[in-house]
Amino acid sequence: MSMWRILVAAVASAQATVAPGHFLFMPTAYSQTSVWGSVSVLVQRGLGADGTASVAVSSRDGSALQSIHYIPIVNQTLGWSDGDSNPVEVQVRFAATPTNQDVTFFLDLHDATTSIYMPQATAEITIRATNVYPGDITFSANSTSFTIPPTWNPQTPYPLSIPVHRLHGAFGHVQVPYDVVVTATSTATAGEDFNFVKGLPFARFMSWSDSDHGPKYIDLLWLNQAPYRQDLTFTLQLFAPTGQALLGTISTVDITVQGNHLGVPAGVLQLNAPCFPSCAADVYSVQAGSAVRIYVARQEGTVGAIAVSYLCVSLIPGQPQTGTLTWADGDAAEKSFVLATAATSPTGTPHLVVLQAPTNGATLSTTAATTIVTVLPLEPYAGGVVDFVSITTEERLLRLSPVTSDLLQLLPEVDYWDSRIGLAKPVQVTAPGSFSVLVQRSRGSVGAATVYVQTIDGTAIGGIDFVAQTSALQWQDGDTRPVSVTVTILAPPYTALNPSRAFSLVLTTPTNTRLGAFAQLPLVIRGAMQTPRLVSSVLNMSAKTLTLTFSHPIASAAVTLLSILNPQTNTKITLTSDSLVVPVSPTTVVQIQVGANDFVRLQQAPTVATTAATAALSFEPGFANYDNLQCKSTRIQGCWQPLMLPQSPILVTTFVADVVGPSLSQFTYDQQYIQLRFSKVMDRSTFQFMHLCDSLVATNCIGLSAPSRLIPRGEATTTTLPFPVDETLWIVWVSPSTVAQLNAAGIGLTRGTSFVSLPPGLRDIQGNAFQGPTVQQAATADCSACPAGSYGSRTCTDTADRVCSPCTVCGTGFFAATACSATRDTACLRCRPCHFGLYASTHCSPTQNRVCSACTKCTNDQYEFSPCTTEADRVCLTCDSCALTWQQEQVCKKSVAFERRKRSPYGCPAVMAYPTEEARLQAAKSNACGAGRCSCTGTGVGNANPNGFSYPTDPRCTGPSNYGIIL
Incomplete structure (x- = not known):
């Protein structure tokens, strides 16, 4: 409002009846960035709107330069009609030049009509x-939580979305990887509790x-x-972004999915007892x-899956025995x-066995979570004892000795002094296959x-x-x-990244x-990187x-890396892309539909795939892509997938x-050849x-005979017919004499009079008899040119029309x-x-x-x-x-x-063009000419030298100077 008060004060003394107004920005x-592209500048018409009015706008360099930082504006005229006082926008466009300061x-207003x-x-x-x-990439907060609505269908996965922000900059293209990381607070597992989209x-x-x-x-x-689920938490982490962006202060987020906190019927665990829940556990005695x-x-x-630990401290002095039992869900x-127990175990004393630390909501019985084991003195037994045993290092070295005397003299000594019984250490297994363990009878051998x-x-x-197995082991009298x-x-x-799995071999039901003490042998299977076989x-x-x-399971397979061969002759047919993998269930099965061309190649090879003994398979590396056996890893390269190993010929x-007989797919006759x-x-x-x-009823027929002949494979015809490269195509040359007979009988002159009648006895290479109709009409493929706007993407053959595709x-x-x-x-x-x-004098176009x-x-x-x-x-x-x-000047x-224009004389307006001399002089004053302008006199003489240069001091320029005409 203060600006308008200034304007009012400036014109307060001039009370004119006509107010054309004043122009101003x-x-x-x-202020704006070049990325924005432009800015709109407002020009106002204030304190009056009588009559039409205009003003010119031009740009002027400062520290910004025209054409480099902005698009210049030169004498852009802005106009207002009578009574119009609305502001007018001047659009100023910026050049696409990024600046670091x-x-x-x-913009200047000039040459206004008011x-x-x-x-x-x-x-x-x-x-x-x-x-x-480029910005900082960050999560919104260090933690967030989600609650699944109680009305949500539990059969449908619940979607979670975690926002990631780009702050303090947005320059350039930026990518940032993310993944789940395992922390001390993690209770949710990827692949089991959640999955990434x-x-x-x-x-x-x-x-x-x-x-x-x-x-x-x-x-x-x-x-x-x-x-029945509790709160589950997992952690997401952002990794190093590209484009020189940085991770923000919050690069990890703990995500908690709220559980329903219902009591889980995980079960009550108790030792063997006569009843539940009030009976005490059974007690045990052992030698x-x-x-x-x-x-x-x-x-x-x-x-739910649960576990419980057991503990007995005193059975073997100095060797506490503990372990964990697990149950899967359901x-x-x-x-x-x-x-x-050991020979030195305290006898006659009760030894306490306790269950402890149940997991995942399970509880312990209040009456049967502990029991007593009593050790009885060891009594010699003539039938001996049986244990899992291992060959000692000494015995192994003796058996490898090349000296016969060592085997004859020292080996019995080992048998006498060493029973091979030792602590049943877990057997570690890292690969599929078979191996052996030993069970031995010792400390007695009387009777079977x-x-x-x-x-x-x-x-x-x-x-x-x-x-799994259950088998009987036997020893004869005196046998140890x-x-x-x-x-x-x-x-x-599973792979090496997964936890190991364990089971046991146990000796039971002894007779005589x-x-x-070592009647149980634990075995641990440690995962090894497996590829499908x-x-x-x-x-x-x-x-x-x-x-x-x-x-x-197999994700995909490349048929071009599979071969069918005869293992005896090594004759091999490698499949091509003509064969296709057909999706089937389950995913461990790969079904291949052998293509027509590949099947012909198999049939052409007389020693391949004729019987089970001549049909073997071999794979090149990478034949199958697989899901890495459901590997789970927090590292991006943690589940590296090796190529499927090549496999030597394996009989199917x-x-x-x-056993399928052949049929005739197509027949053509061109007055010279039969295909x-x-x-x-x-x-x-x-x-x-x-x-x-000449018809399907085959009543008017002409039989072919020599010198007509079946053209051998590989022999070229005298026309553009294809070579008979395999025995799926027979080309018969028809002798001129037979052609003449056919023409005379009206046979084969048109497609409607061209029928072939095949003789009996035709068979395929496997000996299967011909099947299907023996009389068939001639067929011709469409080999015409493709219409305008299309091209031939596939040429015609004797069995297929040409295919046209849009250009x-x-x-x-x-x-x-x-x-x-x-x-x-x-x-x-x-x-x-x-x-x-x-510059582009001719612009780019599709043509x-x-x-x-x-x-x-x-x-x-x-x-x-x-x-430019x-x-x-x-x-x-x-x-x-x-x-x-x-x-521009x-x-x-x-x-x-x-310079010539600035100095050239400028004539005064015509005398009769203005109603008064004053108006004429004012018009001369407003002319924007150069320094050579001369004043106009009352007699109408403007310049005494109209054809030459003139200057303000030229005596030939006369007249009043009070109008400012002389510069």
């Missing part, structure tokens, strides 16, 4: 420095484009919606040097553990003895991780030899012998399918012979001459280097760019390349009106003008034409 200062330029308010006749525009900082580790990253500072989201699916098995039951609930089976050995599941499961027990480990369905295969030649079953498990295309490879020895007929239209920035034709698609190339000093020409250079008598760009030439205007701006200082 309001506001007068503007603020620069300023100006007055300009000079205190606000100039607007200052500041182009702020571009923020070239982006399942593959290398796909877990977020991207920001240049100037993009909006939040991005990490999307997850929460899987664990068990009816010194033996062992006892104790059972634990899970009562009143099986929800598992209610009894579990057991074995406690060993029997003991059973069986496998006991632990975290490893029989049938999945190992072959070690007996071998074979253990078979299956291919473990006793169990020793072929388990079984079925080659069905009738269905043209090959079904492969692998030990682990099941072979189904080809017969069969569905299978034919036996050339069964060829017989056929008949050509490609080159996209933006590309042109047609080779135009589309009937036989070839458009070849598109990127248009030529115009570099500095050049022509960009043509670059040199930018025009302004002469000394010209100034640059608009700069890659898309437009420089525009130069003449300096020979009296209507130049101040900036600076450029035109060296122009002869501009």
Whole structure:
């Protein structure tokens, strides 16, 4: 309001009846970054709006330079109609030049038809420095939590979205990877409780484009919606971003998914007891040097996976015995553990065994969580004891000795002094296969003895991780030899990154012998990096399918890395892309549909895939892609996937012979050759001459005979017919005499009179008899030219029409280097760019390349009106003008034409053009000419030397100077 008071005060003394108004900028200062692209400047018309009015606007350099930092404005006229006082916007565009410091330029008002308010006749525009900082990538907070609505369908994963922000800058393209990390507070597990929407580790990253500072989201699916669950927490971490961006102060976030906090019926754990829940646990007695098995039951609930520890401190002095029993979710089976005693175990004293530390909501029985084991004195037993044993180092070295005397003299001494019984250390297994353990009878051998050995599941499961077994071991009277027990480990369905799994071998039910202290042998399967292996295969030649079953799920397979061969002759047929992998279930099965061309190649090889003995498979490295056996790792490269190993020839498990007879796919006749295309490879020895007929009823027929003949494979015909490269195509040359007979009978002159009648006895290479109709009409393929706007993407054959596809239209920035034709698609190339000093005189289009020409250079008598760009030439205007701006006059200082214009005489307006002499003189005063203007006199004489230069001091210029006409 203060500005308008100033304006009112300035004109308060002039009470005119006509108020055309004053021009001014309001506001007068503007600021924006070059990234924004432009700024709008407002020009106001105030204190009056009578009549039409106009004012010119021009830009003026400051620290910002025209064409470098902004697009110049030269004499842009702004107009208002009578009564219009609305502000007018002047759009000022910035050049795409990033700056690292603020620069300023100006807009000036000039040449107004009414007055300009000079205190606000100039607007200052500041182009702020571009923020070239790529930004800080950060989470919103250190922790966040989610609550699953109680109405949510538990069968549907619950979506979680965690925002990630880009702060303090948005320059350039930035990517940041993320993943889950395991911390001390982590209770949720990836793959079990939740999954990333982006399942593959290398796909877990977020991207920001240049100037993009909006939040991005990490999307997850929460899987664990068990009816009894507690709060579960996991941690996400951002890793080093690209584009020189930095991680913010919050690069990790703890995510908690609230549980429903319902009581979990995980069960009550008790030692073996006569009843539940009020009975005390059974007590045990065992001889010194033996062992006892104790059972634990899970009562009143099986929800969730649980575990419990057991402990006995005093059975073996100085050797506490402890361990853990586990139950899977839903598992209610009894579990057991074995406690060993030694010959030195205290006898007659009760030894306490306790259950402790149940997990995941399980509880201990109040009456049966402890029991007593009493050790009885060891009494010699003539039948001896049986234990798991191991060969000592001394015995192993003796057996390797090349000296016979060592074996004959020292080995019996070892048997006497060493029973081979030792602490049953866990057997470590890292690969599938079979191995042996030893069971020995010692400390007595009177009478025959029997003991059973069986496998006991632990975290490893029989049938999945190992072959479960229960078998009897026997010793004759006086026999104390070690007996071998074979253990078979299956291919473990996990990798080295997963926890190990354990099970046990246990000796039970002894007859005429006793169990020793080491009647249980623990075995631990440690994961090894496994790749899928072929388990079984079925080659069905009738269905043209090959079904492969692998030990682990297969994600995809490359048929071009699979070969079918005869292992005796090494004749090999490698499949091509003509064969396809057909999706089937389960994912451990790969089914391949053998393509027509590959099947023909198999049939052409007489010694391959004719029987089960001649059909073997071999794989090149990388034949199958697999999911790395559900590997889980917090590291991006933690689940490195090796190529599937090559496999040497393996005979197919099941072979189904080809029993499908051939049929005729197509027949053509062109007055010289007969083409017969069969569905299978034919036996050339069964060829017989056929008949050509004029109808399907085959009543008017002519039989072919010599010298007509079947053209051998590889022999060229005299026409453009294809070579008969295999026995699926028979080409029969028809002798001229037979052609004449056919023509005379009206046979084969048109497609409607061309029928072939095949003779009996035709067979394929496998001996299958011909099947299908023996009379068939001729067929012709469409080999015509493709219509305009399309090209032939596939040429015609004797069995297929040509295929036409639409011509490609080159996209933006590309042109047609080779135009589309009937036989070839458009070849598109990127248009030529115009570099500095050049502009596009012919623009890039889908049909022509960009043509670059040199930018025009302004002469000394010209100034640059608009700069040269890659898309437009420089525009130069003449300096020979009296209507130049101040900036243009600076450029035109060296122009002869501009100097001549400034100094040239300027005639006065015609006498009769104005109603009064005063108005005439005022019009002369307003002319924007140069220094050569002369005043006008009352007699109408303007210049005594109208054809020459004149100056203010030239005596030939006369007249009053009070109008300011003389400069």
